Amino acid sequence: MVKVGIVGATGYAGAELVRILFGHPKVALSVITSRQYAGVPFDQVFPAMKGVVDLTCEEFSMEEMCRRTDVVFTALPHKIPMEIVPRLVARDKRVIDLSADFRFRDVKRYEAFYQPHTAPSLSAAAVYGLPEVYGDVISQARVVGNPGCYPTSVLLPLVPLLKAGLIRSEGLVADAKSGVSGAGRSPSLGSLYCEVTESFKAYKVGGHRHNPEMDEVLSLVAGDPVHITFVPHLVPMSRGMLTTLYAVPKESVTGEEILECLKSFYAGRPFVRICPEGQVPSTGHVRGTNYCDVGIVFDADQRRLILISAIDNLVKGAAGQAVQNMNMMLGFDESAGLNAVPYPI
Amino acid sequence: MVKVGIVGATGYAGAELVRILFGHPKVALSVITSRQYAGVPFDQVFPAMKGVVDLTCEEFSMEEMCRRTDVVFTALPHKIPMEIVPRLVARDKRVIDLSADFRFRDVKRYEAFYQPHTAPSLSAAAVYGLPEVYGDVISQARVVGNPGCYPTSVLLPLVPLLKAGLIRSEGLVADAKSGVSGAGRSPSLGSLYCEVTESFKAYKVGGHRHNPEMDEVLSLVAGDPVHITFVPHLVPMSRGMLTTLYAVPKESVTGEEILECLKSFYAGRPFVRICPEGQVPSTGHVRGTNYCDVGIVFDADQRRLILISAIDNLVKGAAGQAVQNMNMMLGFDESAGLNAVPYPI
Amino acid sequence: MVKVGIVGATGYAGAELVRILFGHPKVALSVITSRQYAGVPFDQVFPAMKGVVDLTCEEFSMEEMCRRTDVVFTALPHKIPMEIVPRLVARDKRVIDLSADFRFRDVKRYEAFYQPHTAPSLSAAAVYGLPEVYGDVISQARVVGNPGCYPTSVLLPLVPLLKAGLIRSEGLVADAKSGVSGAGRSPSLGSLYCEVTESFKAYKVGGHRHNPEMDEVLSLVAGDPVHITFVPHLVPMSRGMLTTLYAVPKESVTGEEILECLKSFYAGRPFVRICPEGQVPSTGHVRGTNYCDVGIVFDADQRRLILISAIDNLVKGAAGQAVQNMNMMLGFDESAGLNAVPYPI
Amino acid sequence: MVKVGIVGATGYAGAELVRILFGHPKVALSVITSRQYAGVPFDQVFPAMKGVVDLTCEEFSMEEMCRRTDVVFTALPHKIPMEIVPRLVARDKRVIDLSADFRFRDVKRYEAFYQPHTAPSLSAAAVYGLPEVYGDVISQARVVGNPGCYPTSVLLPLVPLLKAGLIRSEGLVADAKSGVSGAGRSPSLGSLYCEVTESFKAYKVGGHRHNPEMDEVLSLVAGDPVHITFVPHLVPMSRGMLTTLYAVPKESVTGEEILECLKSFYAGRPFVRICPEGQVPSTGHVRGTNYCDVGIVFDADQRRLILISAIDNLVKGAAGQAVQNMNMMLGFDESAGLNAVPYPI
Incomplete structure (x- = not known):
């Protein structure tokens, strides 16, 4: 069993x-850390896990982490991982980072939207963890920058079509x-039940940090600078993400070709x-799973293509994709632990 | 007091x-009809109204309706109003119809998406009940075709900008x-709590009947045929509608000019x-009200304009707008009964 | 117009x-205060109010409050009102306090569950603001202790039956x-959307501070010490409270007598x-209103009485009842502003 | 692999x-039937299953079912199973029935609340499928009457305490x-999203058919006729059931003894x-699982015991418990397929 932290x-x-x-059938979860809950049994933080997960949260220690694991997942606010990850790599650990710190090939782009990067060369060498697109390099990667949830939902429908022109x-x-x-x-006014339920709104219009992330990948794939107009909205539900994409098909391209x-x-x-x-996707159909469902409506009259993708933002948009990346890095079946x-309902 | 039914x-x-x-301070609600609940006190159908609304649902009778009312609201599935409304008008009643039957100036467009129209001339003479746009003619109208909820949310942000070029x-x-x-x-699988909660999806993509309705008004306003790409989605909440509009500003137009x-x-x-x-709107801010909130984000770099509107689909998107139309038809203050x-929350 | 703050x-x-x-048709809202939002227009804190409420939140000032108001509502965490209210009363203001500070006739009981009381004599002289029970004294009161939401939902069904024996x-x-x-x-983990939605639980079992409050009133009414077993639960909805009460009817009492x-x-x-x-109540039927609906099921075989009450916790359980109290204190119609x-839906 | 239908x-x-x-690791799901969706691939009825479950719904045929399965689950409205189950048993199939038809030992009780029973002797011979209580007989059973969700949530906390006196x-x-x-x-007005969301109510007070079911088991366990006062309520959530039980401990019994x-x-x-x-349970902690969490609050002063149980009504309250029963009938580990x-969240 591979040991993971x-x-x-x-x-x-x-x-x-x-x-x-x-x-997961092929790994042993050996270390979990939490600043806020150090010393607290995990099943006290998440009582659903009572009688199942018998781990206790620990304060992070580089020494302990390296001694007891082979692969490390970092699920932290950005800026912290770029301090930790280089040291883990130096100790020969494979790392999947869920923050933005290792998602950008172009460190300047990262720095324009986040802050100065303290590990620029490692960032440039990291692999963007979209397994369906970068699977071949992921299997060789030491550090994978796990994609944001929004970029995942945007890139999976668009990449093949841009690639194919x-x-x-x-x-x-x-x-x-x-x-x-x-x-x-983290408790915040905007996430309170009473502020969210029976309500729908847009937020961070024109200013969400996932926009440069998707732009970078789209540009690499298209071979030209691409900027996508991106508006995120908040749905009164806990899990799930649905993205509706509007694109213009090239002349004479048909709906059948797209499909x-x-x-x-x-x-x-x-x-x-x-x-x-x-048929079109619903977040209800992917809830709790690592699936990304993609539906297509081609408006031949107006020469407009509508693509709709649905994922669970915590699974394919975060933890599930991270494990999928780990599976590829370790040569396991891509869907081990995810099926x-x-x-x- | 004006008597309404x-x-x-x-x-x-x-x-x-x-x-x-x-x-409403200026009207008396005299007759309410319901096929399904004829003979049942309204507060048994909606117990929230107990001790407040003392009316009993009646079977519809043209004779009774005409005898006991001056103004009639028809809130029925399309096709039925075009049978009833002409007879009400013939008896000199003012009518606000909430179905699609009297929304189209171009009866052929109606017939292409619904069915043959049996009162085409009355339809052509009816007024589209968007008070902020057609207020002057509404005040003279005998029949108002009350807009659909989606068209209301689309037209209010777009009409001024198209008009101004x-x-x-x-x-x-x-x-x-x-x-x-x-x-x-009406009970249906797709509206069941368990099918809707914690789920988000698109529906009727490329085929919603509100699309030709908004196209007609946009075309009239722009002076040229306009087709808008329209994708409706279902949010797990009971009331509220938010529409995000994407438009291309004409050359050299600025965000300030738009605003x-x-x-x-x-x-x-x-x-x-x-x-x-x-600031951007939220359906939570208009819930239960007749407001339409409109927010604007202008992306100068990409020359892209994002407009966001929020309404309560049952109020500004239906009943509230209908009463606003009635107020204008009767020379009342536009906001009587709606303020x-x-x-x- | 009476000026209120x-x-x-x-x-x-x-x-x-x-x-x-x-x-409200008979009062003018003159002053609103907020520590957190002092200086901020109210409609920025609650954008639903845009174009309607043109007041700005102020820092609390005793001087200003007394100069510009006749009646004051204090909606603060307990302990603060007992500092402020006596000074307002000394300046001849009528006060409705929504905290626990003036709800208890027996100050010792208050002190056993909260903290030492710094205005015990004013507390003893205050009136418990349950208008349907204490209406006669409320109209004379200088200070009303507005009931908690749970006590309101418990007392309205039980008081008449206990009184009648x-x-x-x-x-x-x-x-x-x-x-x-x-x-x-206030943001807290337990009130986050994701922690609440699609979940139901009990909380503070055996330790909720509303228990001594309802016990005191029940005891006064019954003429004997009463302790009710009280278990509060959290429902995934924003507003509403439903309480199911189980009681044993006295011998030979019938369901008809109860009703x-x-x-x-x-x-x-x-x-x-x-x-x-x-019929039994639903919180949906009282949402946004000052109603308390009460339903009864009498199990003659088992000699058990089930009473169910439904209120909106923010209206009849707080602000609405407070205004009802004000109406009685000022000799207005009880339902002014509340109808x-x-x-x- | 055991074949199941x-x-x-x-x-x-x-x-x-x-x-x-x-x-499930030890069985092969061979036949699924559905009157409404006969001929339709299961993943069209539940698109979440796309790419996973490749079965097609069939019209029920006794012949086919018997030919292709060893164990049969009947998940039908009551009355239908009592026609089908005897014939399955006659063909030597093991049956777990999720309706009420085989839950009662006393057929008269069943008939008083449902309808005449057409297979009374088989019903009397069936086993009540509460594995933690009747595990020993379940393993020998040919027909198991799978408990209702409410009885499961009521019986698990009470049975041990009644048994122990x-x-x-x-x-x-x-x-x-x-x-x-x-x-x-099945679509019904009361289950519509808009009728349920942000609302809470009691229903079928004093008349729910699960009441005699729990009474029968409680009486058998207590050795005396027991009638429990039972009030079901509807929570605006899709899955989950929480039951709060109020009991009187016998004299001198302590909270420690109960625990x-x-x-x-x-x-x-x-x-x-x-x-x-x-700690007390939450339905959120058992969502999607076969767990029943039970919490206890002992009020020594008032000599009152509060027990709270939480289950997922579709898992431990229905399908999960049915599979747990199957596991015991087939000699598998009790938790096979359920862990x-x-x-x-």
Whole structure:
């Protein structure tokens, strides 16, 4: 059994990592850390786990982490990982980082939207952990920058079509809707039940940090600078993300070609499900799973393509994708630990 | 007191009409009809009204309706109103119809998306009941076709800008999100609590009948055929609608001009609130009210304009707007019966 | 117009007071204070109020409050009111306090569950603001201790029956369920959307401070010490409280007598609605209103009486009842400002 | 692999059976039937299952079912199973029935609350499928009557205490709260999203058919006729059930004895988790799992015992418990197929 550790196990993404890794058939979850809950049994923080997860949260110690693990997940606010990850790598650990710190190939772009990067060369050498796109390099990576939830939902539908040159790279729009767990587990007015329930709104319009992240990958794939117009919204639900994408197909491209392109790009990949024509995804269909469902509506009259993707923001948008990356890094089956039968509701 | 009646008072929009008209200072709600609940006291159908609304649902009778009312609201599935409304008008009643039957100036467009129209000339003579746009003709109208909820949320932000020529009429996108009450009160699998809660999806992509309705008005306003790409979504909440609009500003147009245009178009109108810069609307802020909040984000770099509108689909999107139309038809203050202080949450 | 002020206007109960008082036909809301939002326009804190409420939150100043108001509502955490209220009373203001500080006739009981009381004689002289029970003294009161939401929901069904000697005072059980707004607007882990949605739990079992409050009133009414077993629960909804009460009817008492007793006790009172036999209340039927609905099921075989009450915890359970008290203190109609037509959903 | 079939696989309990049995390591799900969806792939009815469950719903055929299965689950409205089950048993199939038809030892009691029983002797010979109580006979049973969700939540806390004689059998109260999925998947007004959200109510007070079911088992266990006062409520959530029980401890019994009794009764049983003192259960902690969490508050002063249980009504309250029964009937580990790591939220 490969020994794994989680730094930051009591946020929503961290706890989801615990859920998946504890049930994973090929790894042993050996260390979980939490600043806030150091010394507290995990099942006191998340009583659902009572009688199942018998781990206790620890204060982070580089020494202990290196001694007791082979692979480390860092589920921390950005800025902290760039301090920790280089030291883990120096001790020969494989690292999957869930923050933004190792997602950018172009460190200047990172610095324009976050802060100065203290490990720029490691960042440049890290791999962007979108397994369906960068699977070949992920398997060799020492550090994987696990994608943001919004970029995952935007890139999976667009990358194959941009690569194949079927759509124009200008005028792209991503209208994205997320559940509240994306805002994290720290108490804040905006995340209170009474402020969220029976209400729907946009937020950070024109200023969300996931925008440069998706732009970078889209630009790399398209071979030209791409800027996508991105508006995130908050849905009164805990988990789930649905993104509606608007694109202009290139001249003479048909709906069948679009569908065929997506189907063939994702052939054999277990976690991207292309909806049959006439069906569109729902976050309810991917809740708690690592799936990304993608649906297509082609408006031939108006020459407009609508793509809709649905993921669980905590699974394919965070912890599940991180484990999928680990599986590829360790040569396991891509879906190990991720293939429970979904709940019907 | 003007005597008013409601045909179809026990659907969600009909019941909302009862709420508003029963509390209206200048009218007396005299007749309410319901096929399903004929003979049943209204407060047994909606027990919230116990001790307040003392009316009993009646079977619809043209004779009774005409004898006991001056103004009639028809809140029925389309196709039925075009049978009833002409007879009410013939008896000199003012009518506000909440279905699609009298919304289209171009009867052929109606017939392409609904069914043959049996009162085409009355339809052509009816007025589209968007008070902020057609207020002058509404006050003279005998029949008002009350707008759909989606068109209301799309047209209020776009009409002033198209009229002023500040945005291009091509490439418009409306990504709209509605609460579940829009689906009505008839039991159906898709409206069950367990199918909706903690879930978000698109529906009727590329085929919603509100699309031709908004296209007609946009085309009339722009003076050219306009087709907007429209995708409706279902939000796990009962009331509320938020629409995110993507438009391309004409060359050299600035964000200030956009904001100024909207502010001056809606100056003095009580129910459209333009958000100050940097703020965006939330359906929570308009819940239970007749307001339409509109927010603007102007992306100067990408030459892209984002407009966001929020309404309560049952009030400004249905019953409230209907009463606003009635107020204008009867020469009352536009906001009579509609100006309760909103709930903070 | 009587001038009124609110100390603590930006919590959920305070904001609800703003809503009701701003729309009240007989008072002018002159001063609202908020420590956290001093200097901020109220409609920035609650954007629903934009264009309606034009007040700005102020830092509390005794001088200003006394100069510009006749009646003051204090909506603050307990302990603070007992400092402020005596000084307001000394300046001849009428005060309705929404905290626990002036709810107890027996100051020792207060001190056993809260802290030492610094205004014990004023507390003893204050009136418990349950208008349907203490209406006669409320009209003369200088200080009203507005009841807690749980006690309101427990006392309204039980007081008439205990007074009439129809039920035993031993073995009473109150199983109460509250919406999340009862926990207030301060960010806390337990009130986060993701921690509350799709979840139901009991809390503070055997230790809620509303228990001694209801015990005191029940004891006064019964003429003997009464202790009710009280378990509060948290419902995934923002507003509303439903309490299921279990009592043992005295020998030979019938269901009809119970129903008759309640009906006659509340005859002519606008805000208590006794459900007809076979119907039970729902919080949905009282949402946003000052009603308390009460339903009865009498199990003759088992000699057990079940009473169910439903209120909106922020209205009849807080701000609405406070305004009802003010109405009585000022000789207004009891329901002034509180009689909007309820929403059907 | 044991071959299993499900009659009625597209209701909520049936679909949950599909989820669990499809992922079960020791059985092969061979046949699923659905009258409404015969001929439709299961993953079209529940798109969450796309790419996972490749079964198609069939019309029920006794011949086919018997030919292709060893064990059959019947998840049907009561009355239908008593026609089908005897014929399955005659063909030597093991049957777990999720309706009420085989839950009663006393057929007369069944007939008083349902209808005449057409298989009374088989009913009397069936075993009540509460594994923690009747495990020894379940393993030998040919037909198991799977308990109702409410009885499960009531019996697990009470049975050990009644058996041990620690509480009185008179005056028991069960205040129970259920998610909406308990009402099934057939469209009905009362289960619509807009009728349920942000609302809480009691229903079927004094008339729920689960009352005689729990009374029968409590009476058998206590050795005397027991009638529990039972009030079910509807919570705005899809899954989950929390029951608050009020009991009177026998003289001199202490809280420690109560706790000890429950702990020892459930020692070694994987699915009943007794909360440590001071903690109480939440449905959120058992969501999607087969756990029943039980918490205790002992009020020594008032000599009153409060017990709180939480289950997922579709799992421990239906499909999970059915599979647990199957495991025992087939000699598998009790928790086979039921031990996934729970979700943190």
